[in-house]
Amino acid sequence: MYNFYSDTQTRPSRAMREAILDAPVGDERHDEDPTTLALCERVADLLGMEAAVFLPSGTMCNEIAIAVHCRPGDEVVCDRVAHVIYAEGGAPAALAGVMMHPLDGPRGMPSLDQVAAALRRPSSFAPRSRLWIAEQTVNLGGGAVWPVERLGEMAAAAARAGLATHLDGARLMNAVVASGVEARRHAAGYDSAWIAFTKGLGCPVGAVLAGSRDFIRDAWVLKRRWGGAMRQTGVLTAMCLYALDHNVDRLADDHRLARRIGAALGDNPLIGAVLPVDTNIVIADLAPPAPDAPALAARLAELGARVIPVGPRRLRIVTHMDVDDAAADALIDAFARLADETG
Numbered sequence: 064m065y066n067f068y069s070d071t072q073t074r075p076s077r078a079m080r081e082a083i084l085d086a087p088v089g090d091e092r093h094d095e096d097p098t099t100l101a102l103c104e105r106v107a108d109l110l111g112m113e114a115a116v117f118l119p120s121g122t123m124c125n126e127i128a129i130a131v132h133c134r135p136g137d138e139v140v141c142d143r144v145a146h147v148i149y150a151e152g153g154a155p156a157a158l159a160g161v162m163m164h165p166l167d168g169p170r171g172m173p174s175l176d177q178v179a180a181a182l183r184r185p186s187s188f189a190p191r192s193r194l195w196i197a198e199q200t201v202n203l204g205g206g207a208v209w210p211v212e213r214l215g216e217m218a219a220a221a222a223r224a225g226l227a228t229h230l231d232g233a234r235l236m237n238a239v240v241a242s243g244v245e246a247r248r249h250a251a252g253y254d255s256a257w258i259a260f261t262k263g264l265g266c267p268v269g270a271v272l273a274g275s276r277d278f279i280r281d282a283w284v285l286k287r288r289w290g291g292a293m294r295q296t297g298v299l300t301a302m303c304l305y306a307l308d309h310n311v312d313r314l315a316d317d318h319r320l321a322r323r324i325g326a327a328l329g330d331n332p333l334i335g336a337v338l339p340v341d342t343n344i345v346i347a348d349l350a351p352p353a354p355d356a357p358a359l360a361a362r363l364a365e366l367g368a369r370v371i372p373v374g375p376r377r378l379r380i381v382t383h384m385d386v387d388d389a390a391a392d393a394l395i396d397a398f399a400r401l402a403d404e405t406g
């Protein structure tokens with residue numbers, strides 16, 4: 064099976080597993096795991112932040128950040144396609160007690176005017192506008208990369224209005240490689256930011272959330288409270304350090320492969336439109352002769368290629384280190400065969 068379902072489906076390589084063997088470990092909740100401390104220091108530095116904390120998932124990074132920045136009843140401003148809205152089980156409401164104020168930005172990237180219009184005037188009637196969240200890259204925007212200047216302008220405008228700012232950097236390193244702009248410049252102006260190790264970087268577990276020393280101290284309280292404090296996490300963070308050393312530059316290969324797939328699908332009669340391919344995600348809207356996205360995905364799976372429907376007539380295809388040009392050929396051929404069948 065050629066797996067284009069998600070970049071989360073990579074398997075840790077032998078070299079990545081071997082990185083664990085000699086990693087020094089200790090109890091992370093007493094700051095005694097040298098490998099985890101080294102990873103946190105490295106990610107804090109990468110993102111231009113004072114401190115960082117290792118967490119089991121990106122979802123926990125987002126939800127801890129929301130709960131630290133907000134009080135119950137506050138309002139969070141972000142795009143409608145944000146992961147915090149569609150894929151975190153309603154956690155902003157369930158865990159932090161906040162309201163979401165979704166915006167409709169092109170490819171998940173709202174304008175300054177859209178954010179300005181969403182901000183509420185302070186009053187005892189209205190919820191308090193409290194947090195702006197941006198996603199870099201925008202997953203359901205087709206892996207869209209915010210130009211770094213715009214990302215910073217959004218943070219500055221939100222901060223001027225008294226909001227805290229948070230950057231969901233699940234695929235920030237894809238944006239770094241695609242833009243050639245270092246990670247700390249993407250995160251500049253944001254109060255908190257995180258990167259995932261389980262997406263394009265190819266690790267089995269882990270994400271690191273960064274911010275000010277005070278922010279991370281508060282984040283640690285929730286990490287413990289919500290059961291995210293672990294023990295000898297050096298066995299996990301050794302793989303994350305390995306990924307930072309070996310798996311960042313190669314993201315360019317994933318981007319090249321995604322562009323190739325996007326271009327080929329643009330010529331397939333089953334596809335009406337392909338969103339611009341900035342990084343490792345291809346989002347394709349189906350043309351009238353095609354069946355619905357779930358049916359097409361099922362047929363593709365029968366032909367050996369796994370993709371994910373992300374709307375009734377929308378498919379997402381993700382490239383990563385476990386798919387190559389031969390896999391892309393198989394995927395493109397499968398689409399061509401289905402187009403012939405549909406005739």
Ligand SMILES: *Cc1c(COP(=O)(O)O)cnc(C)c1O
Nearest residue numbers: 120121122123146198202231233
């Ligand atoms: C995957 C993802 C997350 C959540 O990360 P998990 O480790 O799966 O919890 C958050 N935001 C975005 C944009 C993602 O793609």
